[in-house]
Amino acid sequence: NKDYDLSTPIDPNNSVGGLRQNLTSYGDAHFSLFMRKLFIKAMGYSEDALSRPIIGIVNTYSSFNPCHANMPQLMDAVKRGVQLNGGLAIDFPTISLHESFASPTSMYLRNLMSMDTEEMILAQPVDAVVLIGGCDKTTPAQLMGGISANKPIIHLVTGPMMPGSFQGTRVGACTDCRNNWAKFRAGTLDMEDMAALNEELAPTSGTCGVMGTASTMACLLVALGLMPLSLPSATAPAVSSARLRVAEHTGALAVQLSQSQLKPQDLLTCESFLNAITVLQAIGGSTNAIVHLMAIINRHPSLAGTISLKTIDDIGRKTPLLVDLKPSGNNYMTDFHNAGGMLALLHQLRPLLHLDALTVTGRTLGEELDSIPFRPLPSGTELGQIIHPLSSPLYPSSSLIVFDPSISNLCPLGGAVIKASASKYRRLLQHRGQAVVFHGPADLARRIDSPDLNVTPDSVLILQHIGPVGLHSPGMPEAGMIPIPRKLALQGVEDMLRISDGRMSGTAGGTIVLHVSPEAADPESVLGVVRDGDWVVCDVEGRRLNVALSGEEIEKRKRERREGMKKGFSKEEEEKGNWQKREGMRGYRGLYMREVNQADEGADFGFLTAAGPKGKGKGEV
Numbered sequence: 048n049k050d051y052d053l054s055t056p057i058d059p060n061n062s063v064g065g066l067r068q069n070l071t072s073y074g075d076a077h078f079s080l081f082m083r084k085l086f087i088k089a090m091g092y093s094e095d096a097l098s099r100p101i102i103g104i105v106n107t108y109s110s111f112n113p114c115h116a117n118m119p120q121l122m123d124a125v126k127r128g129v130q131l132n133g134g135l136a137i138d139f140p141t142i143s144l145h146e147s148f149a150s151p152t153s154m155y156l157r158n159l160m161s162m163d164t165e166e167m168i169l170a171q172p173v174d175a176v177v178l179i180g181g182c183d184k185t186t187p188a189q190l191m192g193g194i195s196a197n198k199p200i201i202h203l204v205t206g207p208m209m210p211g212s213f214q215g216t217r218v219g220a221c222t223d224c225r226n227n228w229a230k231f232r233a234g235t236l237d238m239e240d241m242a243a244l245n246e247e248l249a250p251t252s253g254t255c256g257v258m259g260t261a262s263t264m265a266c267l268l269v270a271l272g273l274m275p276l277s278l279p280s281a282t283a284p285a286v287s288s289a290r291l292r293v294a295e296h297t298g299a300l301a302v303q304l305s306q307s308q309l310k311p312q313d314l315l316t317c318e319s320f321l322n323a324i325t326v327l328q329a330i331g332g333s334t335n336a337i338v339h340l341m342a343i344i345n346r347h348p349s350l351a352g353t354i355s356l357k358t359i360d361d362i363g364r365k366t367p368l369l370v371d372l373k374p375s376g377n378n379y380m381t382d383f384h385n386a387g388g389m390l391a392l393l394h395q396l397r398p399l400l401h402l403d404a405l406t407v408t409g410r411t412l413g414e415e416l417d418s419i420p421f422r423p424l425p426s427g428t429e430l431g432q433i434i435h436p437l438s439s440p441l442y443p444s445s446s447l448i449v450f451d452p453s454i455s456n457l458c459p460l461g462g463a464v465i466k467a468s469a470s471k472y473r474r475l476l477q478h479r480g481q482a483v484v485f486h487g488p489a490d491l492a493r494r495i496d497s498p499d500l501n502v503t504p505d506s507v508l509i510l511q512h513i514g515p516v517g518l519h520s521p522g523m524p525e526a527g528m529i530p531i532p533r534k535l536a537l538q539g540v541e542d543m544l545r546i547s548d549g550r551m552s553g554t555a556g557g558t559i560v561l562h563v564s565p566e567a568a569d570p571e572s573v574l575g576v577v578r579d580g581d582w583v584v585c586d587v588e589g590r591r592l593n594v595a596l597s598g599e600e601i602e603k604r605k606r607e608r609r610e611g612m613k614k615g616f617s618k619e620e621e622e623k624g625n626w627q628k629r630e631g632m633r634g635y636r637g638l639y640m641r642e643v644n645q646a647d648e649g650a651d652f653g654f655l656t657a658a659g660p661k662g663k664g665k666g667e668v
């Protein structure tokens with residue numbers, strides 16, 4: 048056995064070759080290999096098995112994560128694909144994040160999951176890695192970690208859940224969770240209805256069944272070339288046999304990747320991301336995907352800083368909304384799947400795409416589209432309405448809009464985002480109204496339903512302190528869809544202009560401005576000094592978001608806020624100034640509070656970005 052031939056050096060730079068990858072030799076490479084082999088043999092592997100390329104499979108199963116409940120079956124199928132093609136499949140765990148079981152917010156933990164993913168890929172002798180994720184924050188965390196680790200990766204998502212049924216209508220998490228909760232608040236559904244609905248909103252395992260963040264990220268992974276086009280890798284339902292075939296095929300492709308050694312920093316180019324942004328606009332994707340995309344791009348050494356929120360807005364102006372799914376439209380992921388899914392969509396979008404971008408197969412997107420037979424649905428069929436042709440879009444352009452920070456005094460640093468296509472009352476996209484300000488989620492909960500709240504349907508609801516640093520819940524809680532004050536909801540008001548520095552669920556809709564930067568917790572924030580009664584002007588067409596205050600008045604208020612902080616403040620003021628306490632905080636919380644950057648940069652940690660720690664700093668005192 049050559050492995051112990053001391054006269055043949057083991058190449059310390061050898062990155063391929065399974066266990067022969069010399070990751071930790073500490074000076075005696077042969078002994079180190081001897082040790083790796085003897086320990087892994089305790090798992091029962093033979094010399095033959097150990098001579099194969101090793102395909103790592105990232106297992107993000109957790110009994111707290113129903114979106115990943117099919118993980119065991121998927122891993123089996125991936126392993127079959129790996130082993131039928133001559134590789135050795137070895138799975139290993141990383142943390143798992145579910146939206147509802149990740150306090151204070153799943154976004155707070157996304158960067159932790161990305162660090163876990165990156166370090167475990169680097170620590171272990173894998174030749175290629177299958178990243179299995181699905182729930183909202185998991186796929187971006189895995190891609191962030193994967194790009195930084197820069198070993199060959201391929202993604203596999205768990206797939207969307209099926210819709211359920213309530214009072215004769217299809218329902219699905221979680222657009223219908225929110226719609227129906229609003230109806231309950233308005234008194235049109237009762238407690239028994241809500242109990243029945245609770246049984247049906249997530250009727251199978253899998254990710255939310257609308258175009259929320261999980262589905263959006265799955266579609267973007269195909270557009271980026273990181274999941275195959277030849278099978279319905281983004282849309283096959285979690286509980287379908289197609290999903291298992293996607294998994295098997297992913298295993299086969301991973302073996303191919305272990306040989307080609309096509310690494311994410313080479314596979315992903317500027318064009319790959321422009322394609323992803325085009326798809327994001329065409330599917331009316333989640334606003335969260337914008338934050339994730341910026342974080343992902345800023346992990347890439349040669350792309351960091353080259354694509355900004357403005358790029359997303361510019362592409363939006365040229366890209367119509369084609370896919371009719373909730374929350375922008377009416378249907379569910381299963382419909383998109385049955386209508387042809389991403390393959391059908393990319394064929395429609397072909398004139399807008401960069402066809403020479405690479406994919407995991409080693410072929411370009413254009414070559415893939417040319418080689419995979421595709422037949423459009425017969426016209427006139429029910430599902431023919433799900434993916435619109437470019438010639439008759441669902442919404443003409445700019446599903447997702449970015450306010451221009453240079454002409455918007457409310458978000459003067461990094462802008463803000465709105466999903467215009469999900470606005471319920473389109474007149475609110477050009478609107479002037481008086482601010483009703485809430486100083487954080489607790490204040491909101493205390494006052495939003497008060498009969499004394501001074502609010503009209505034309506008021507602008509403002510929620511401060513739900514940004515990346517935030518107040519009590521760091522990580523931009525999905526509280527940006529501020530509920531309609533009960534007294535207005537009872538009058539039938541279903542939409543109002545709402546503005547915050549937080550996020551909203553990708554499954555939510557309404558006229559909602561998000562990700563305002565700098566966030567209210569930042570001493571330079573303008574959002575942080577807006578007061579009740581200030582006039583707010585939202586001009587989506589002109590990309591302007593302003594508060595009608597003079598520059599002097601804004602500076603005066605900022606100064607007062609800063610001085611208040613130095614002098615010692617009221618309890619509420621003290622809470623608002625919590626960024627001043629960042630330095631003394633321990634643990635991950637302290638790391639997060641000190642290092643997180645703003646939403647327009649991806650809410651990543653500065654030291655994890657390709658630019659390094661100097662890349663951060665908008666939120667510092």
Ligand code: FES
Pocket residue numbers: 114145146147181182183220253254255259261
């Ligand atoms: Fe996991 Fe919606 S909660 S995708």
Ligand code: MG
Pocket residue numbers: 146183259260552553554
């Ligand atoms: Mg979500």
